[in-house]
Amino acid sequence: MSEEIQTEYETEGVEKKFMFLNRKAPYGTIYALEMLETVLISAAFDQDVTLVFMDDGVYQLKKGCDTKAVNMKNFSATYKALGDYDISRLFVEKESMDARGLTIDDLVEVIFEDEDDDWAEKPAVHVKSRDEIARLMEEQDVIISA
Amino acid sequence: MLHLVNKSPFERGAFESCLNMARKGSAILLIEDGVYAALKNTPFEDKVSAAVKDIRICVLGPDLAARGVDQVIEGVEVVDYGGFVDLTVDHTPVQSWL
Numbered sequence: 617m618s619e620e621i622q623t624e625y626e627t628e629g630v631e632k633k634f635m636f637l638n639r640k641a642p643y644g645t646i647y648a649l650e651m652l653e654t655v656l657i658s659a660a661f662d663q664d665v666t667l668v669f670m671d672d673g674v675y676q677l678k679k680g681c682d683t684k685a686v687n688m689k690n691f692s693a694t695y696k697a698l699g700d701y702d703i704s705r706l707f708v709e710k711e712s713m714d715a716r717g718l719t720i721d722d723l724v725e726v727i728f729e730d731e732d733d734d735w736a737e738k739p740a741v742h743v744k745s746r747d748e749i750a751r752l753m754e755e756q757d758v759i760i761s762a
Numbered sequence: 763m764l765h766l767v768n769k770s771p772f773e774r775g776a777f778e779s780c781l782n783m784a785r786k787g788s789a790i791l792l793i794e795d796g797v798y799a800a801l802k803n804t805p806f807e808d809k810v811s812a813a814v815k816d817i818r819i820c821v822l823g824p825d826l827a828a829r830g831v832d833q834v835i836e837g838v839e840v841v842d843y844g845g846f847v848d849l850t851v852d853h854t855p856v857q858s859w860l
Contacts, residue, residue: 643825
């Protein structure tokens, strides 16, 4: 038996479509923060990243969070920084927004620079229908959900 | 008695179970993700508006602020941590709807 165990893999240049599906409210549990950490790691590896916010996950992008009195880290600003990590797609499900009386004006602004359009600054947060998100989901290589 | 709800009404049935059980003269305090039940323009608004006539419904201010929300249904009281303590002193027993 002289079979060698492969310990190194050629992964350079491998790009997969990752969808991060956020379904939980931000500060009641640790899921939202942990997901954000995972998103930042995936961005460092130059993957094709889409974030989706549905159900109570839409509350993660709510503007004006002030966590001083509950003594927790405020990670709202980190969503705003996602554009600097070349993350250009944060999709928010319309049906979940409607059920909670929210509009896009209630959400934080995330801006990215579009390299295919002379680095023009563009908004990364978009409202999408349930149907659009469902179709997008089927196109992914990997879906990470919390 | 005092009912404590700390889960989102969209995610679990705890808040609605609590509303169904809460009797006249009792109090409900919404904390953590439970605070979303105190907000206007949700499917729960009508039930809450009706309930505040008989039940004192309170919501913890620091948890509202942390979530960036402040559009509280009329008749729902915003309390601070001191108010939380007062509620537990004034109402016994306490039921946590986990």
